[in-house]
Amino acid sequence: MSEQLYEVTLLVNGVHRSATVPARRLLSDFLRHDLELTGTHVGCEHGVCGACTVLVGGRPIRSCLQFAVTVDGEEVTTVEGCTRPDGELGPVQQAFRDCHGLQCGFCTPGFVTTITAYLHENPEPTADEAREAIAGNLCRCTGYQNIVASVLRAAQLRTGSTEAAAEAAP
């Protein structure tokens, strides 16, 4: 009764990573246990809490609802990849720190990836839009108020850093 195995290769946070897994291996488990990128968390394994959200080709998906084999060859961004190139906190991460947007931190990776993708589409959200943007992720600790603030703060930091980057450009 041994299972057939498949080689799955992903471009994860800019690095080629591969492992050999059964067809039923979930992307969440593949990232967490085969690649040992444990920043992606699993809160429900049925697609409701959003803790497992990662970006595939820049789009947020729930990694607990995908088989790793189905995203073979794709580009994946996890919370570990949401830092700045120098490893410092990226704008969304920094915003969470500034606004006390996390307590236990278990839901946080899913929020960080979701918000990263969202701000790409809507760089200057209103408070209502910010609240709406995170309405598919569960957090049991914060009551969301500081996460909404984090979205708005991240938007500021992002434009700030693009402006700064533009200024710094030759």
Add this chain to the structure above:
Amino acid sequence: MTTSMLGEPIARREDPRLLTGQGRYLDDIGHRALAAAFVRSPHAHARIVDVDVTEALDVDGLVAIYTHDDLEGRVGEPLPLLIPHEALTHGRTPYALAKDEVNHVGEAVVMVVATDRYVAEDACERIRVRYDFLPPVVGIEAARDAALLVHDDVPGNVSAHLVQENGDARSAIDAAPNVLELDLAIERSASTPLEGRGVHARWDADDHSLRVYTSTQASTSVRAALAAKLGLPPDRVEVIAPDVGGGFGVKIMHPWPEEVLVPWAAIRLGREVKWTEDRREHFVSATHERGQLQHVRVGFDDEGRLLGLDVTVWHDNGAYTPYGIIVPIITTTQLLGPYKPGAYRAEFFSLYTNTVTVTPYRGAGRPQGCFAMERTMDAIAEHLGVDRTVVRERNFIQPDEMPFDHGLTFQDGRPLIYDSGDYPATLEKIKKLVGWDDFAAFRSEARAAGRRVGIGIGCYVEGTGVGPYEGGFVKVETDGTVVVATGLTTQGQGHQTVFAQVVAAELGVPIERVAVTTGDTRRFGYAVGTFASRAAVMSGNAIAIAARKVRDKALRVAGEALEADARDLEIVDGTVRVVGSPPGAPGTSIPLATVAVLANPLRYAFDREAERATQFGGPVDVSKPPVAEGDSPGLEETGYYSPPRSTFANGMHAAIVETDPDTAEISILRYCVVHDCGTLINPRIVEGQIHGGVAQGVGGALYERMVYDDAGQLLNASFMDFLMPYSTEVPVVETDHQQTPSPLNPLGIKGAGEAGVIPVSAVIASAVSDAEGFAVTRMPISPSDLHELRLRHSSEGGPAR
């Protein structure tokens, strides 16, 4: 500045790690470990006839299958009853794996260990358990009727019956000019942290030692429990709470069946074993809380002052009572809130049902008690036609009556004595914050626009920081870093920040130099646990005491080196200096790092600090031993804080709600909180605790319930169906602080962890009642509940607003 660290809303020090995916939660540990999975009972009440594992045996990757028959020695005995009480005459606890009988859906029957979780679950699916069904007892009414029994040998399904009385309440009520009776109900809910439970165990056969990681709120006690169960000397067992993804009470329960079985299997197999709970398992095999029926009888004068209060509570304790009867004890004592009840009588029955066991969930019985008292206050106001805040104010304990003795026994077995609080001031603040006195105008405006709105209020007092004790360890390393440890655990409360703030302030060191470890028995072995809003109070003060001892020693050692009187020295920014000396003046200052070196007489100069220190060594008195009698080497101290009794925080919430005249949808337009938890260490963290508590309260008031059918099946055991609020359901919380420091502890603090959740159901019930014109007596309230209430009240011809 280092000395003003206390009270600063600084950003959390744990965040960079957690924000970049570098946290280490339970399932992030042990990628090579074997995985455990469990066959759990699909029936609420049944006898186990036979377990057939034949089909599972050829699953590739299977390592072991265990049933109760395999559990030898104390592992096969019932799990401990953690908090015995004389009123708990019929306590029952489960076996780690069910023996003969199951008493709720989800009870573990068979344990499977395999190479990974997928394979372990494959094997579980192939195990056949034959059951003889027994009729289940579901719901408090059925338990109370006792036509059927959960445990054959527990008459009436009553695990505990307790009466507490101060004065003759029944006579006082009978003699009162006004008497009201209320029947109230609160549904079940649960902590449901985003991370479920989980255990990882590694047995080192060479070292004869066991290391267990567990997602717990009480690692030291897990260690003691495991050592006892497994027959190991406690010092061969290490238990570590890694990063924990939320607790809210459920993880104070221990040892779980899985917490015993995973280490047991790891020893037996000589392999690392891990179990990570999945979401459905969490719903059916962790624990729940809240479910109660209540009857209140109250007598009061024409001003609304309480003369007598008689409360009966039927508390659903689920299938077993491993955590004792803490929850109903808290309900019946904390119900009193900020009020003088006149004569008081509280009686509770703790009842078995064939549903998941009940242990504390944030608030731990207080939300139910608060609901009973606040519904009563509103009923009195309605009866007399007096403003609801006025009735409350007339019953308040006044600041000059503190400390106030209720003449009852609290959950810690100590007298229920409030230490401090200024309730009239808190009421003033909440009325102002929510605009209580202007609400009538808002209501008529809304009404003119066809809208229905209501305002509600709820007050609570919360006993926090219960004993017996916590400890703290503070050590200055020779490089000037300060390592701090305390035994209790962290589940997101920011302890690495707040305890560092305490040390930075007490010791006079930059906070960046302070590193805090919690919940690791390797670092600190004595602790009680994180519950009852006690961490900041207990460990905060213990760490402060340890830091003060370190400071005293540092000044003494530095005084010898600088040839100065210790009383003339201070520590600023990690340097000991003569008070008032010009910065950099020679011979007037010495880095704390060097003091740490001097405090530990050395033979070998192994680094710069050691070398530099010798210059300050001064002439040595060769007639004395290098380490004086009664002294110890190093700059480290341990401190313990053990309070005489709990310290009582308080607060008041108010909300404005709108109810849709057609759809009966309930929206919270505003939610205001004034709270008093004494001195604040970090206001930003306290505020975060309030926000999170209110969100859980809103869940409990409007959305969350455990839906059991008559067969004892939990119908909504997923996040799809158990309606935990998303961002769109939680209102913005407006907060204001009131600070009456606790006179009981050195830092003057009171706990803040649970406060946010306590009055929310009471407040929302008050506001919806106000909007609708009839009293809401059951929570949570859904749109369909409200719709039905409207139908009932309109058929009774009650007033509609």
